[in-house]
Amino acid sequence: MTSLHAAVRRHAEARPGATALVSGARSVGYGELDRRADAWAESLARQGVGPGELVPVLLPRGVDLVVAVLAILKLGSAYAVLDAGWPEQRIREIVEDLDARLIVAGPGSAGVPTGMPVWSVADAPAGLPGPATGFRPADVQETAPACVFFTSGTTGRPKGVVVPHRALSRLVRPGTFARFAEDTVMPMAAALPWDMFSFELWGALLRGGTALIIGEPYLSAQALREGVTAHGVNTVWLTSSLFNMIVDEDPDAFAGLTQLMIGGERLSVPHVRAFLRRHPGVTLLNGYGPAENTALSTTHRIVEGDCDRSGGIPVGRPVPGTRIHLLDGEICVSGEGLALRYLGDPELTAARFPEVTVDGRTVRVYRTGDLGEFDDEGVLHYRGRVDRQVKIRGHRVEPAEVERQIERLLPAVRHCRVVARRDDEGVVEALLAYCVPHVPGDALETAAGELRAALVHYQRPEAVISVPSFPVTGRGKLDERALLELARAHAAPAESWDLPDPSGTEEDPDVRRVARVFAGVLGVDTVPPDLTFTELGGTSLGAGRVCARLSTELRRPVPLTRMYEHATARALAAWLRDTAGTEHTDDGTAPDGDVPLTPMQSVYLTRHLLDPDDRSAHCLLLWTVAGELDLDALEAAVGDVHRRHEVLGSAYLLDPEPVCRPVDAPGPVLEVLAAAPNRESAVELLRETLAEPLEITEGDVWRTVLVPLDGASPTSGHVLGCVVHHIAFDGGSESILAADLAEAYGERVRTGQASARPKAPTAAMTHRLRTDRLALADVDSQRQWLIEELTGVPEVNWPGFPATGGKVPPGRCEVILERESVARLDRAAARFGVTRFTLLLSRYGRLLADLTGGEDFAVGIPASQRQDGDLESAVGCHIDMACIRLRGAALGADPEAVAATARIVDRSFAAQDLAFDEVVRLVNPPRTGRAPLFQTLFVLQDNPVPELPLDGLTTEFVRPRYLEVPLEVQTEVWPLADGRLRLVVNHRPDAVSHDVAHSLVKGLAELLRTIPSGDRS
Known part of the structure; x- marks a missing residue:
């Protein structure tokens, strides 16, 4: 065995891309998790956190919580996860017991008692450290403290249970009671301070599996069902009460599991029997164990015959690293799972963890306070408690602790006794508080409300009942039966x-x-x-x-x-x-909220699914920013833009047809990387960072990253970059996103609030607009013409041989066309009666014919689908491809070539209602391993420049080089602000050599420069 964090590091090194965590639409690989925890650990170390410390964590269930826990362990410290819903006094007492240097908390430090030092995740490093930052995780022994759990105590104050690394790792070693492996997918849904939360987390991570973070208060039937169908959940832990509820209300939610562990309370035989008969293929395990022996001490695989046992379902045999001893009928446990101590209470530690002699050996044990017996087969059966302790929905509750708290919190109460109300199976359903008031007859009408705010949820009494005195039995003991009858009499009827x-x-x-x-x-x-x-x-x-x-x-x-x-x-x-029609259904039909993808989006989705490492759909935007940048306002503005454009917060799925599905997930976090020495270095760093995968099937569609420029103050400058997947973006979206981001930033700086602008058109609205347009189109005639026009298009044959083999970054050659030449080009286009684009395409076709020797080939042209004015403000993929076949007269050198090109362009654009992917299917070109119909794109990039006018700052847009290009050659013409044109040839070096690319851009510039200004030659 080894430390918890060392096990995660091994998986990160062996399988960095394997999914460790899933939270909503976000997936985190082992490599990212480990490196991010390194970065957080370095930051915590600078705050003085080091080996042997106990660090409280006050974060909601989520990725940040796991990163924080792992970072704390890497420093040789132990974590204690608290609940922000606890009363402030309870949190304050626990932090004092921990003798904590600081609390790890979320933005705003919700739940942190006033005056306590905080390390906020808002201040955590946003970027990932490099592979050689100098940070080395602490090398701790498996017996070192790993975490602290807080349980109920009879004194009125919770007890802290300090457990070592091996106590958790022993549960998932090979050959243990259940299967834990790389394909394990386990929900992380237990209450955060509970030992079962750590079991769920490490049960997945220690064996290289996946932890699915549940955003609901607990694992509901719906969350379970979605976890199985959407994420492959196969291993689950549930309290007995929650298991019973799902069996009653939605028993088919368990379908697809391979193993289910239940416990925390006495099992209900009817519910267990019903489950076994409905799901005979699912392994069902009963788990038993106190926090002092870390999560589980025994387990038992339940079969239907167990339901007929007179003493109930057994709790089973010891888990690995654990032994069970019955000392005077009390269950005592020993072994690797034992806690090291109670926090700050050596006397209680000595009393509950004594050393005893077993079979002639001295053994340290934990006295559970539970009664038990072994049957003839050596299987352990639970037989009750030696004290008043009870379990409520898996939480251990000492009635004495609740009594002491009520007496302290309610000045009107002289004495209090708490009694458990149980169901027919003996399971505790609720607590009832019986109080003797100082003033006889006081009904304590406000007591329940006061306690609701002051007690943790599982300690809150269902009712507070005023009594003149406590009834006793003939033996002088509290008569709980009489008190329960009194509670029934006091129950408020519905009337x-x-x-x-x-x-x-x-x-x-x-x-x-x-x-x-x-x-x-x-x-x-x-x-x-x-x-x-x-x-x-x-x-x-x-x-x-x-x-x-x-x-x-x-x-x-x-x-x-x-x-x-x-x-x-x-x-x-x-x-x-x-929300009718916007939520997912669970009956196998397409959810009403799903929107079919456009044909072009389907192409991008297919390409992503076939090659997740493809970066040709990564659209990059970069800006330099000079001045005092408000980072909080910028990050909030990113979230505002994310919420305004539904397409940026959607998952793109093959389910079974390609669909866009809005997901309830926060926007991208603004990652801030280490400072770069200059703009060029920052741009390259951003290109490298923004090249990281986008998981569009899980709603990870875009990302924002900021690089400070080295040297100085907040006013010295930054370079801001963002990447958006092409499935939700196009050239027209650049200026829309930039303008929205600038407006949102300005509103945040001025008012601290989000902009009141309405949301942009949704995917459903866009789909309706497209459907309405197609309903009016003559698609049949377009289909017939395209089949005739594009059947038999030959491929382009580039001269020479590829410069390299394999997948390499694209090459780029460019030339600037001066203003005089551009003016001559525009005058010539006017005389021909064509657009600038048509004349450019005509010359490009002539150049390709000269360079390749071809007399018939096609060129791909991206075509905007923003015909409707409602899409002018919408980020999205509103393009398709037009295929322009150039041959015959269109490739000539005379004026007729321009006219012929104009005719084919007009006819091709008039047939744009038929999607390009359908055209490909209809024409069915030979499958040669190359892109069908055309191998080169020609693009006039005349979309507005994405200016980013941030309040009080000076910004400049920087056009970065592509990460990859989808076709062998992508030729672009970029209009510049001063009237010039930038001619760019991007090429794949595995298909087209640099010399050919250089000849293309140089030849195009020469053809354009030599267009006569006074005639049509």
Whole structure:
């Protein structure tokens, strides 16, 4: 075994591109995860964090949390993940117990108690360090502290359990209780401070698998279903309560799993039996173990025969590195999973982790407080507790801790006793707090609300009941049975609610539907539509049941997070109505929110799927920026632009037909790299960084990167770059994106708020515009003409031999055409009665004929599809390809050549309603391994220059070289601001030599310079 971070480093070195984390539309490879954690570790080290420290982390479940945890481990420290939803006092006490130098927190430091030092991820290095930064992770022993879990304690203060690296790594070693491997995909959904969160994380990463980060409060049925279908989830851990809920509400959500682990509470035999009969091929494991022995101590593979055991389903046999001992009936555990100590409590550590003699050997054990017995086969069975401790949805709760907190928090309470309410299976459903007030008769009406804000969610009592005294049994013990009967008598019936519509005559049918589901889950006849589910007595698992039932009824997903945001029946009904048709369905049909891709987008998607390393679709934009740049405003502006243009926040999928699917994911983070010595170095650094893959199938469509120029103050300058995948971008999008980014930046600088501009046209709107246009077109005649025109086009035969073999960066040759020559060109075009483009194409065709000896060939021309004015403000891929076949008179040297070229251009552009990929299918050219129909593009790049007028700054656009080009030769003509033209030939060196490319650009310039100004020769 080894340290946790060393295991991740090994995977990063062996398989850097393998997916370690998936969060929404974002995927993070092992290489990126490891290098980013290195960068964060270096930053934390500069804050004084070092070996042996205990570092609290207050971040939501996400990629940043995993990076932070790994960075802390790399410094030889241990992490303690806290919950931002905890009361401030609890967080303050825990940080004090940790004796922490600082708290790792998110932007804004939500949940951090006032006055505590913070290292914010907003200040973390945005870029990835190079392979040789000098940082070396700490070389720690497997017995060194790795993490701290906080559990309930009888004193009223949580206990910190410090566990070593080996305690977690022992669980996933080869031959363990379940299969953990490179193909393991496991949701990371457990409560963050819980030991099972670390089990989910390291269960995936230690064996090179993938952790799917769940954005909902827990793994709902819908999230499970989507995880299996969209990401290949195959291994899952669930608490027994959550398992029961999914079995009840959506049992088919488990389909596709290979192994499922459940536990944390006593198992429900009816639910287990129902699962086994529905999913006989899924391995079902019962897991048992306290945090003091790190996640799991025993497991048992459940078979249907276990459901008939009189004592319930067993908890099984020890996991690797663990031994079980029964000392006077109490389950005691020993081995590699044991915690090192309780934090700051040596007396409790000595009492709960004593050394005992077993089989003549001295063994350090943990006394669990659980009772158990072995059956004849050596299988362990759980038989209850020796104390009052209970489990609520997997969380360990000491009623004494809750009692002490209530007595401290409520001055009106003299004494408190907490009793667990259980279901028919003996599983704890809720806590009930019985309080004796200082003033007899005080009903403590506000107590529940005060405790809701002050206690962690799993310690909050379902009800606070005022009693004059506590009833006792004949033996003088607390009479819990009598208290539970008293609670039933105090339960508020549904009739006591102030129902605005008690007769059920609510007019809105959507509200009636949701209210009916609320009532069904709550077990009442009717509910008021304007009280929250929680106010009505609903629990978090009850909310999951509501979502599952609505999903089934409406045949669309209802995410748990949406119910928390729209917590009343009326609000949730309004959200369901407003979003109808925009969510994914789960019945195998195409989701209503999916939009078919345009033919050109389908080409880009296919190319990406066949060759993920292809960079010919990477569209790069660079600007130099001089002045005092507001980085926060710029990053916020990037997010504003991302939200305005739906195509930038969509996934592009083959599902089964090519579609665009909007995803709920944040925009790209503005990455800030290390300073470069000058502009040229910054540009090259940006080209290298922006060449990293874009995963368009997961919504990773664009990226922004900033490089400071070395030397100085914030005013010395930067170079800003962004890359957008061509599937969501074209030449016309450059100035749109730049203008929107500048406007958003200005608004952020001036007001700190997002611009109020409306959203750009969505993919669905664009699709409708295109569909409407095609409905009016005479596609049949266009199809017939294109078949006749393009059948039998020969390929271009370039002279000479390729300069190199294999995939290499494109070559580039360029010449500037002076203003005088440009003026002569335009005058000649006017005399011919053609556009500048047509005359340029005519001369290019003549040049190709002379250079290659060909008398018949085709040239590809990108053609704008922005015919509708609504698309003028829309970023997107609004282009297709026109195929211009040049032959006969069009290749001549006389004036008729220009006229012939003009005729073929006009006819070809008039047939643009038929997509180019359909043309290729119709013509069916021979498959030679080269691009079909044409091997060269000719482009007049006359789109507006993407100016970036940032408030208070001076900017200049820089046109970078392409990373790759899609065809063998891409010839471009770029109009310059001073009236000149830049002629550029980009070429693939594996197909066209530099000499040929140079001859092309030089020959084109010469032809254009020699166009007569006074006649048509």
